[in-house]
Amino acid sequence: MKIGVVSGNVVSTINFPFFDSKKLMICDYLNSDGSTSGYTIAVDRVGAGVGETVLIMDEGNSARQMFGLDTGPIRAVIVGIVDAADFGETEVG
Amino acid sequence: MKIGVVSGNVVSTINFPFFDSKKLMICDYLNSDGSTSGYTIAVDRVGAGVGETVLIMDEGNSARQMFGLDTGPIRAVIVGIVDAADFGETEVG
Amino acid sequence: MKIGVVSGNVVSTINFPFFDSKKLMICDYLNSDGSTSGYTIAVDRVGAGVGETVLIMDEGNSARQMFGLDTGPIRAVIVGIVDAADFGETEVG
Amino acid sequence: MKIGVVSGNVVSTINFPFFDSKKLMICDYLNSDGSTSGYTIAVDRVGAGVGETVLIMDEGNSARQMFGLDTGPIRAVIVGIVDAADFGETEVG
Amino acid sequence: MKIGVVSGNVVSTINFPFFDSKKLMICDYLNSDGSTSGYTIAVDRVGAGVGETVLIMDEGNSARQMFGLDTGPIRAVIVGIVDAADFGETEVG
Numbered sequence: 218m219k220i221g222v223v224s225g226n227v228v229s230t231i232n233f234p235f236f237d238s239k240k241l242m243i244c245d246y247l248n249s250d251g252s253t254s255g256y257t258i259a260v261d262r263v264g265a266g267v268g269e270t271v272l273i274m275d276e277g278n279s280a281r282q283m284f285g286l287d288t289g290p291i292r293a294v295i296v297g298i299v300d301a302a303d304f305g306e307t308e309v310g
Numbered sequence: 311m312k313i314g315v316v317s318g319n320v321v322s323t324i325n326f327p328f329f330d331s332k333k334l335m336i337c338d339y340l341n342s343d344g345s346t347s348g349y350t351i352a353v354d355r356v357g358a359g360v361g362e363t364v365l366i367m368d369e370g371n372s373a374r375q376m377f378g379l380d381t382g383p384i385r386a387v388i389v390g391i392v393d394a395a396d397f398g399e400t401e402v403g
Numbered sequence: 404m405k406i407g408v409v410s411g412n413v414v415s416t417i418n419f420p421f422f423d424s425k426k427l428m429i430c431d432y433l434n435s436d437g438s439t440s441g442y443t444i445a446v447d448r449v450g451a452g453v454g455e456t457v458l459i460m461d462e463g464n465s466a467r468q469m470f471g472l473d474t475g476p477i478r479a480v481i482v483g484i485v486d487a488a489d490f491g492e493t494e495v496g
Numbered sequence: 497m498k499i500g501v502v503s504g505n506v507v508s509t510i511n512f513p514f515f516d517s518k519k520l521m522i523c524d525y526l527n528s529d530g531s532t533s534g535y536t537i538a539v540d541r542v543g544a545g546v547g548e549t550v551l552i553m554d555e556g557n558s559a560r561q562m563f564g565l566d567t568g569p570i571r572a573v574i575v576g577i578v579d580a581a582d583f584g585e586t587e588v589g
Numbered sequence: 590m591k592i593g594v595v596s597g598n599v600v601s602t603i604n605f606p607f608f609d610s611k612k613l614m615i616c617d618y619l620n621s622d623g624s625t626s627g628y629t630i631a632v633d634r635v636g637a638g639v640g641e642t643v644l645i646m647d648e649g650n651s652a653r654q655m656f657g658l659d660t661g662p663i664r665a666v667i668v669g670i671v672d673a674a675d676f677g678e679t680e681v682g
Binding site: 448461462463464466483487488491 | 596597598599600601602603604605613615617628629630631639649650660661662663664665
Binding site: 224225226227228229230231232233241243245256257258259267277278288289290291292293 | 311312313342355356365367368369370371372373375376389390391392393394395396397398
């Protein structure tokens, strides 16, 4: 898993039932020094808001299981809001 | 998923039935500052044109499910046209 | 697999039974010159502590099998504590 | 998929029936400006020669299906020779 | 697949039967100019020694099949010793 910071969301029509009423969040990857670099688009499972630090599961089979699905087109999913992350020298949350 | 911008297409004979009449688009990956870097070749599922900002699913099992297949040689697929993407400071679309 | 150094842990509520009582460790990837760059969040299977050098398996199916699961949302897992790693010029552990 | 340029081949004895009489080609990844960076070793399926621009499928399940296999140790395969690739400003082929 | 050079090995107790009597080798990835950058930890299948140039299969399902397993926690495996690799301008082996 990776830690990210929600920076925004994406509006796009995806013609596949799974995505109905799902929110697609833009998550910037958090570096261990507290900066961010790169991003992924993750399906939200926990009601994360912009600016929140989140845990991102980035593997298709894991992502499907978080939604209780055997099949489904998902790869990255926000699985938790980070209460605290201790990077040794940098603390987040 | 990733956000990309369609920059062109690839013409190649692939000797496998799945690819008959499928379009292969070159998609430049969009950075959060609005620039692009790197690219992937994705199968188009939504009729995307050059210059359009798109959502790219880049996982084999997900890609297959978007086409309703159990098996098939696909990894990346354009799954939606991006109406708006809010990267915090940069807005696209 | 990769070699990492445990730098800390993450506190996050993940609403899925697998994660109950599992520890999520922040592991900095070890370079062959002894420095670190980048990190992953791995589920601990061996009781690793901060500062320890560990082996990280980073593939979903492998990770599940280390926990004896057919399904489950895991990708990266700490599978062993490194007693010695010989990088040719640099020795760790 | 990715676009690559075949730069050479690898001679190695692999003790597994699948690799008997298969050619392993070194493919440099093509950047959108026409330069190359990085490479992968791909199993040839189309009779590609050194210097040719090719399409590379880099996912295990897809690679297996191109060879009509349910199982087999393959990840990257050359699936087509590129007749033309339009990167917007750079044209290849 | 990738080409690597074996630079050393890792000593770690992994509490899982598959790893009993398996050797874990540190393999530096070979660049096309003959330099190396980055590494992976691969399970040895061919008796490779330090300094040898090897072919590394880095995909879980492929790795398992090289060992004749349906399941098992492996991702990267040394599948062959490279007799010769022709990178166009640089020759290895």
